[in-house]
Amino acid sequence: MTLDARIADVTETIVARSREGRARYLDGIAKAAAEGPHRAALSCGNLAHGFAGCGADDKAALKGQAVPNVAIVTAYNDMLSAHQPYERFPDLIRAAARELGAVAQVAGGVPAMCDGVTQGRLGMELSLFSRDVIALATAVSLSHDMFDAALYLGICDKIVPGLVIGALAFGHLPAVFVPSGPMPSGMTNDEKGRIRGLYAEGKIGRAELLEAESASYHSPGTCTFYGTANSNQMLMEIMGLHLPGASFVPPNTPLRDALTRAAVSQSLAITRSGNGYAPIGRILDERAFVNGIVGLNATGGSTNHAIHLVAMARAAGITLTWDDFDELSAATPLLCRIYPNGSADVNHFHAAGGMPYLIRELRDAGLLHDDVLTVMGTGLADYAREPTLVEGEIVWRDLEPASGDESVLRPVATPFQPEGGLKLLDGNLGRAVIKVSAVDPQYWVIEAPARVFSSQDDLEAAFRAGELNRDVVAVVRFQGPKANGMPELHRLTPALAVLQKRGHRVALVTDGRMSGASGKVPAAIHVTPEAADGGPIARIRDGDVVRVDAHNGSLEVLVPAEELALRETASEATEPQFGMGRNLFAAFRASVGSAEQGASAI
Template sequence: MSVRSEIAAVTERVAARSASTRQAYLDRIHKARDAGPRRQTLSCGNLAHGFAACAASDKAALAGDTTPNLAIVTAYNDMLSAHQPYERFPDVIRRAAHEAGGVAQVAGGVPAMCDGVTQGQTGMDLSLFSRDVIAMAAGIALSHNMFDAAVFLGICDKIVPGLTIAALSFGHLPAVFVPAGPMPSGLPNDEKARIRQLYAEGKIGRAELLESESKSYHGPGTCTFYGTANSNQMLMEIMGLHLPGASFVNPNTPLRDALTRAAAKRALAITALGNDYTPVGEIIDEKAIVNGIVGLHATGGSTNHTLHLVAMAQAAGIVVNWEDFAALSEVVPLVTRIYPNGLADVNHFHAAGGMGYLIGTLLDEGFLHEDVRTVAGGGLSQYRREAALDADGEATWRDAPEKSHDENVLRSAANPFQATGGLKLLTGNLGRAVIKVSAVKPERHIVEAPAIVFHSQEDLLAAFKAGELDRDFVAVVRFQGPKANGMPELHKLTPQLGVLQDRGFKVALVTDGRMSGASGKVPAAIHVTPEAVSGGPIAKLRTGDVVRVDATAGTLSALVDEAEWAARKAETGDLSGNQFGMGRELFAAFRSMAGDAEEGAGVIRPAALTEAA
């Protein structure tokens, strides 16, 4: 089935908006393709340094231009459960490269921080900016110009977006992203949330809370709820940068290893040295970006991608904005129920039919562009398949199921859970914001109540503990934007706000900060832009002002007399406590240069976009 007219219209709008910047990007990567890599052009000293640590056979192979060399860019560390399995991936990839007649080298490592560890802590102020640091670090890894293709080992929140930005900055190189997979299912996510709320109410102690959390996050692999990390994996597959069916295979299994070997071999097969050259800068085009946004809506994915996808697209010369997200949300159905939008986790999603079924049903109903390039070759129909092991223990592919194995988790796009997507754009006299409504009950899509203004999440938590919030109210937590303090997630507030909502109060959150990719049942207008520190309207709010958060009409408004609002001065926050400690002083330049949330909230501005501006 051809793509629906509404999808085509958004894609055409993005392409028209991006015409000059996209062409400038393609011109640059084509010039880089024509220039190299050609290891014979390196000086003997350059080349000797580049393969000094290699085995003799690899040195001989790399001395010429005919053997492809594969860069491994890894986000391995053994503190992050999602990234610990990557410890042994380089050996697996090097062996696979040799089998395919190539060479593989670890080109470099990038930092990988865990928002689960830093949630509600000082280190969270560095979290969003780590995306740009990761992109820069990966760029350094690839700058040696020794490589014909790259594989990227990364999963979690800022890591995949940062790696994608770097890959697109070296867009003349083929790039395959290699996941490590989710940990097996542990304590059900709804039970974990229940225990968190009991702790917030003081009904259980720290020992019981820690026991619950340890049963939830219990082994190697990605956390199993559908937050930013698993939204990343969905995006990499639906945008054609994973091998089909690779996203949600558990770590340290024969199939996981087979897929890793297959990814290495495929990366070597699509270099400019062969007949199937597939540079990543041509894979990620306007249609691929729209496919990614469609996948985000169809699965109720992370709000963080209203930042990350914008930044990733910019790296390929493509300009998308929240209007595009909103237009697609109006027509794309929600076809999954994965926590926090349901009780299932990503293992249940994978068992129900997973990415193969999801992509197939969205293609059948005209919600995805099929005519795109992918690392698997061919169009997106290649991704209607699921991975399996053949008789020799290698990866093979078979058709994904035609029907979902569990319609409580995964449904046809012709019979969705709801007719529209999980994200909404809000506009009004408080600026622009996004809200995730896929887990919010319809009767809570509109909240109109007096504001209580806070300048930190700690102040809100103290007010809750003191019993000052047992009422209808809109919590306004401002001076949390990228320029103020790096735009931390405020997920630590979720249990307390959930408790108040469960007590029967009308509660909502308005903030220029972020919420977790797993933000759930409390309506939250987030990423408010312009942010407070830039004099945005959110800085005009006073405690007691009535605020209306309306996810039905798509509005975010202070119900204040128009003349009074126009005359009111924006407050200035005391940011002195955000400047130092836990490395924050190292990021002063990032805070001063950060873009607005709708522009991706980063410091990297691709040359083509800067020139266009």
């Protein structure tokens, strides 16, 4: 197939922009590869410490230094339903490695917090920075210099990006990312949204809300809406770091266990001792990142990846900008309707054909780079097939030609909309991102008086007091990475959705983030420069008319330039107080880059 000219042009721009940084990075990982595997260079004392905790057979194998050793970097904990199934994965992986004449060791664990638990709470101010902590913890895990390849066990919001950044610091090592799969479908997303709206209006109590939430999030496995966690899984597959079709197979099933064992086998097949050496630093090149952004737009994925993909790319010596996202969105049709972009969940998406169907459609239309390196080899043909078990062994087979449900997953010929899910906004308020895939086109342009807030609590109080029952652009500022770590503001969604349902024209403008589940209310997010960095958003006043225009990609406060420039910059932001560990992250807030630069402090 012929690559779409628009995709090719964006890729060439990224390659040119990144040439020096990418060359330095590749030179660094080439030197690291030339020196390894490194166990032979360890002193006897070093090596003895490295296998002291192993069983006799593994210890003997590592003494001989001829067998490959696979690192397991795990984000297992019981707090995240998506990560709970990982409890049993190390035993599966170690056993599979032994059967293949290799050794596997848990090299280390990384922290993994649940944004669903911390939404609207002080702990959410640690969430974005946890990505950098995870990257650092991944580096510590691999610092023992004992490994020929690595398996990464992680799924949710900041965990996968953090693992990728850490893995790229050891870019000479092959890496396979191993998912655990989604929980079964629970309460429908439409019903969940309806009940949340009733609670926001005070029409039902906490007991009824908790019952609904418990019916939605009810068992081990990834939450089934298409937020950041499931966008992560889509990215790992379309960028070539998962086994084909692995993303959305349910946990604790024979196929899931077989895929986990196969991940061990494939990690060994792509080490330097094999014929198909495929280190992560070479897999994640400019073409892979373009494929990831195309997939994000085609599926209506999480806005958080306008930050995470930038940070991940920087770790590989590649410079992405929001203009790249915008231009790729313009070239990419929206092929999926998964909540919050529709009523279906990821289980319905998977049943309709899922990732293999999506990749086949995009690939056949020339919207993906096919000439990429993956953990399976070269090209994306393997990723257009689905895994199945035949007599206990995985066989990848071709899909049926048609989608299993065109209300969820469509072909390129008949997309839900001709362009992708994300758009860039630019104007006298700075630059921002807006997710339009879930927003009715009648709300793509909102022009209304501003009501300015410096916290979620203040907006919710104004809503409860009836002060927002009108056309309004809610401006929530001092929520950027420098101010307080850039927490998600998903708690605002029910109140704003209620206002929209009442017939008001409503939008959100913020230098903070929305959840990967942000939906029907237009939201100009990640506004850069942020208020705490002196951005124009800090000069907006109550009553100023603000225009959010997703059609033309503009974000403006309708105030004369001379007047706006002379206004004092608001200074509501204060250093976050002691509590929930926020004081420990002061150095992160002081050194963090802008959202468009990936909001990274490392």
